[in-house]
Amino acid sequence: MSIGNSPDDGRPSIGRRLRQARVESGLTVDEISSTTRVRAPIVHAIEQDDFSRCGGDVYARGHIRTLARAVGLDPAALIEQYDAEHGGRPSPTPAAPLFEAERIRSEPRRPNWTAAMVAAIVAVVGFVGFTLFSGGDKEGGRPVAADSPTARQSTPAHSPSPSKPADPKPDPSESAIAAAPGNKVTVKVTATEAASWISAKDHNGRLMDELVLKEGASKTFTDEQQIDLVLGNAGAVQLFVNGKEIKHVGDNGQVQRLSYTKGDPEAG
Incomplete structure (x- = not known):
């Protein structure tokens, strides 16, 4: 890691450019930290070209972009310099396969309650029709009329049972x-x-x-x-x-x- 100058083209390092711009703007590290919400120890580390405290390249780019805007520098130029010095920007993950997988995935089928109700109604109607057409007496295949002799014979007459005489009340x-x-x-x-x-x-x-x-x-x-x-x-x-x-x-x-x-x- 070089501090002060870029190892490739002799340009001032990212940290040096940020620090110089801050000083020329008349801002302290604490003021920059309060304005950008970047903690003061991280600001000090970036100005010394130590990006290990940023937590990764993504966060380092974000901090560089934020600090550059705060001190009036072009963020794009500093980010380009950072990518050149740290292996370039990682290629984005193609989103098409993931999107296709999500689109192809079928939704869980819900039970068709309407079809189930229709099937149940048809079954009930069929059972009632079968009962009506197949009913009747065993001999003639016709239902027995209520006033026919067979009906009168099959229905026992309920004769009133003699009531038990009440016990005589004592005098x-x-x-x-x-x-x-x-x-x-x-x-x-x-x-x-x-x-x-x-x-x-x-x-x-x-x-x-x-x-x-x-x-x-x-x-x-x-x-x-x-x-x-x-x-x-x-x-x-x-x-x-x-x-x-x-x-x-x-x-x-x-x-x-x-x-x-x-x-x-x-x-x-």
């Missing part, structure tokens, strides 16, 4: 008697005719419950000694005390106050 008075414990006071109130307001207290006078009993609903109260009842619509309720029904508790709309203890029921 309310019997179930109430069986459910009532003998050592307590048990009162069961059922709203049979209409709704009724009821209130129940135990033997200590504490309120057990107070509610409007809807039609068809029942409520049972139990105490060790005594139950005091208030019925807001006495004629609409059915009353069982200690398992025994109390006949005619009262009239419709009548308010009744009743008390019951263990043993046989007695109205208070």
Whole structure:
């Protein structure tokens, strides 16, 4: 590597020409580096004709071209001098074969969904047609009419199966008697005719419950000694005390106050 002059024709070297032009322009290396974005160590190396720090001929040519424009030199002349001193410019890679290869390469075939759907529809239509033309009974080859004797014979008549008789419901008075414990006071109130307001207290006078009993609903109260009842619509309720029904508790709309203890029921 020669520094200062070209070894072939005695011309100033590339680095010397760049350095001289920079100095004549009144620019420092740092200013050139800031303007061209070429790092200052690389600028110093190029001015000393050391192109090893450029990273290859391609980058060296690019740096030379950039620095030459920055200091007012002709980049083409410096690049020509660089190629002459470093074995010439490499021949470009022919692009035609690569282009031909890319053009000849066939694209991957996509599935033809339209043809597949048409084939499926044709298959379904063919199957339905075959089923219609080949159907019928085994004897005459014709479909059996719905009202023909054969159809009537082949279709068994579904006679309604006799329904199982419902189990007889136990008498309310019997179930109430069986459910009532003998050592307590048990009162069961059922709203049979209409709704009724009821209130129940135990033997200590504490309120057990107070509610409007809807039609068809029942409520049972139990105490060790005594139950005091208030019925807001006495004629609409059915009353069982200690398992025994109390006949005619009262009239419709009548308010009744009743008390019951263990043993046989007695109205208070």
